[in-house]
Amino acid sequence: MAAVEALECKECGARYALEARHACDSCFGPLEVTYDFSGLDREGAKRRIQAGPASVWRYADFLPFERPPRTALAAGVSPLIRADRLAERLGLGEVWVKNEASNPTHSFKDRVVTVALAKAQELGYEVVACASTGNLANAVAAHAAAAGLESYVFVPADLEEQKILATGVYGTHLVSVNGTYDDVNRLCSELAAEREWGFVNVNVRPYYAEGSKTLAYEVAEQLGFELPDRVVCPVASGSLFTKIARGFEEWREVGLVEGDLPTFNGAQAEGCSPVAQAFEAGLDVCKPVKPSTIAKSLAIGDPADGPYAIDLARRTGGGIDSVTDDEIRKGIGLLAETTGVFTETAGGVTTAVLAKLAERGDIGADERVVLVITGEGLKTLDAVRGSFETRVIEPTTTAFAEAFQREAVTS
Numbered sequence: 001m002a003a004v005e006a007l008e009c010k011e012c013g014a015r016y017a018l019e020a021r022h023a024c025d026s027c028f029g030p031l032e033v034t035y036d037f038s039g040l041d042r043e044g045a046k047r048r049i050q051a052g053p054a055s056v057w058r059y060a061d062f063l064p065f066e067r068p069p070r071t072a073l074a075a076g077v078s079p080l081i082r083a084d085r086l087a088e089r090l091g092l093g094e095v096w097v098k099n100e101a102s103n104p105t106h107s108f109k110d111r112v113v114t115v116a117l118a119k120a121q122e123l124g125y126e127v128v129a130c131a132s133t134g135n136l137a138n139a140v141a142a143h144a145a146a147a148g149l150e151s152y153v154f155v156p157a158d159l160e161e162q163k164i165l166a167t168g169v170y171g172t173h174l175v176s177v178n179g180t181y182d183d184v185n186r187l188c189s190e191l192a193a194e195r196e197w198g199f200v201n202v203n204v205r206p207y208y209a210e211g212s213k214t215l216a217y218e219v220a221e222q223l224g225f226e227l228p229d230r231v232v233c234p235v236a237s238g239s240l241f242t243k244i245a246r247g248f249e250e251w252r253e254v255g256l257v258e259g260d261l262p263t264f265n266g267a268q269a270e271g272c273s274p275v276a277q278a279f280e281a282g283l284d285v286c287k288p289v290k291p292s293t294i295a296k297s298l299a300i301g302d303p304a305d306g307p308y309a310i311d312l313a314r315r316t317g318g319g320i321d322s323v324t325d326d327e328i329r330k331g332i333g334l335l336a337e338t339t340g341v342f343t344e345t346a347g348g349v350t351t352a353v354l355a356k357l358a359e360r361g362d363i364g365a366d367e368r369v370v371l372v373i374t375g376e377g378l379k380t381l382d383a384v385r386g387s388f389e390t391r392v393i394e395p396t397t398t399a400f401a402e403a404f405q406r407e408a409v410t411s
């Protein structure tokens with residue numbers, strides 16, 4: 001018996017059938033998938049997880065399907081790396097890096113898209129679409145290609161070239177919109193109202209969001225069915241951030257893990273920090289901003305789950321911090337030099353916020369911290385251009401010796 005029950009309004013609690021719908025008819029609040037886990041026994045669930053496939057579908061008991069769907073491109077099961085050199089550099093006790101760059105299109109978006117497209121197919125859609133800050137475009141184009149679905153992806157015109165190229169290659173209809181992500185999103189909401197398409201982050205959004213819970217399940221499983229003490233995670237719409245907490249809560253409910261919910265720290269770029277600003281000002285809702293930052297994958301000026309992200313940070317004793325573009329570049333370098341993981345700008349944001357929390361003394365010496373690195377450095381190469389020196393020499397041993405003479409003497 002599947003645990004999935006209904007769609008429920010996060011504001012007024014109204015319930016709806018499991019269809020393509022994302023807003024409440026009576027109060028316009030966002031809808032979320034609800035489950036009844038009372039029939040799920042802990043040992044059975046654990047056995048199915050451990051015997052399951054090396055993909056998000058090992059957690060099928062906690063996803064919105066009666067029967068686990070078949071998908072053509074596996075997502076999830078990314079490495080959780082103990083980062084002792086990073087911890088040491090920051091004066092911290094125990095830091096783990098969850099490296100989502102190992103997904104098929106090199107970001108955590110493969111998790112949400114595999115779930116959203118499986119649902120879109122179940123609901124009978126033959127065309128799928130999305131509004132994207134870049135990584136979602138990559139993932140929708142790739143998973144649609146693997147599934148044989150037609151796809152349309154809408155992106156802001158100023159997106160990094162690497163992300164455009166890594167999307168178009170899959171044979172999608174790529175639409176570059178003159179405007180910000182928020183303009184693209186509004187356009188997609190209008191198109192969703194007039195077309196029979198499955199928009200992964202509009203009418204299929206409640207299912208899409210469920211995919212992010214698998215990151216939490218994985219962290220807990222990789223820690224031996226234990227919870228970390230703290231999670232540092234980037235915030236764009238706030239969906240990933242809040243769904244990681246939901247994943248941990250569900251596993252506590254079923255008894256797969258015990259203890260308090262970790263402290264949640266959200267990370268934003270100063271050039272697009274509506275959630276951090278609202279948190280700082282003690283507000284419950286965000287004031288929309290016009291983004292201007294190198295962290296384009298986080299550039300959502302009007303975040304749908306902002307209020308829920310603020311609430312999560314508050315009730316777990318965490319916070320939402322922002323960092324400058326310069327700190328983001330340094331964050332990318334710090335992670336690369338201490339862990340061997342090259343992240344895109346979003347991961348630079350997260351690492352820089354971790355460094356800020358460490359410097360402020362907000363993190364206890366005995367805490368186990370998980371740093372969520374959501375994407376791949378090769379997609380935002382401009383962020384590291386000019387950050388190091390390359391020695392150009394003639395092909396002779398003398399030229400090499402001359403170039404490195406000073407280093408050789410001083411070392």
Ligand SMILES: *Cc1c(COP(=O)(O)O)cnc(C)c1O
Nearest residue numbers: 135236237238239240346374375
């Ligand atoms: C989309 C994205 C995020 C944040 O996603 P939300 O769920 O909208 O907060 C973080 N990092 C990367 C690399 C992303 O592409």
Ligand SMILES: [Zn+2]
Nearest residue numbers: 009012024027
């Ligand atoms: Zn409602």
